[in-house]
Amino acid sequence: MAGRRGWGGRPPASDEEASDRIVAAAVDLIGRTGAAIGIADVAEALGVIRQTVYRYFPSADALMQAAAIASVAGFLDRLTDQVRGIEDPADAMTEGVLYTLAEVRRTPHLGILLSNSYSNAVPDRMTSDEAQLFGMTMIRRFDVDWESYGYDDTSLHELVEYLLRTMQSFFVSPGHPPRSDDEMRRYLRRWVGSAILAQPRPAES
Structure with missing residues (x-):
């Protein structure tokens, strides 16, 4: 000492x-x-x-x-408030990703956890155990009955990996010009939402 x-x-x-x-x-x-x-x-x-x-x-x-x-406990609490009451997984995830992307611009700690901008030598930061744990904690805060939509623990982890990779792409290249919130919401709901709902529900299996 x-x-x-x-x-x-x-x-x-x-x-x-x-x-x-x-x-x-x-x-x-x-x-x-x-x-x-x-x-x-x-x-x-x-x-x-x-x-x-x-x-x-x-x-x-x-x-x-x-x-x-x-540093991210406060963010998770704010995210929970943001998506409270949204039971549709595509809608909840759209709002969750949109809010996270906005928070990264305002909260240095969150960006450090989710992006690799401070460590180009570690390109797989977004799929690290820490980021995966963060992502699982994030979606477990949603008011979504994941099991009723066909998601078990394995498929939820795969969904988290997909979403982390998607968000990383926006961290690296927000777009030129960047989309407005409404434009980004429509984009995410169409493409990310479609991927989420592609998981067969139990009655459809």
Whole structure:
């Protein structure tokens, strides 16, 4: 552990506390700067050496991912409010994706979790375990009876992967000129909605 001159004079009592405080410092820095940050930035904010941060996070990517995950609970609550009462899966997903795309532009933490813009060396970020878990948590918040539409756990994971890949394409290239919200809603409802409803319902199997 770093000496008492680091950690604001209050060294953590455990490795868990140290990890939590490192993540909290990263979250604060991202929120204030609106951009990806490095190990050195977090170490300076905590008054510790970089090796101390590396002890808990082997890379800046790992730290950014942890900070992003710690920051999205508020987004999920807002998303739940946005889609509350929508029971049709195509309509719910259309509104959910539209809201997520808009939030990424406003919320640095969410963009860091869902896009690979801060780490071109990791092109499969959108299909990482963390992103998949986020996507599953997201659609489980919907007021949709997924089983009645023929979705089991395996097909839901496949749907999440499809949606994450779709959203990634819009992160990378929003379009020229970008679609308005109404235009994007029509586009998503037509194409993403059709893909969602293509899953055979139990009575149709």
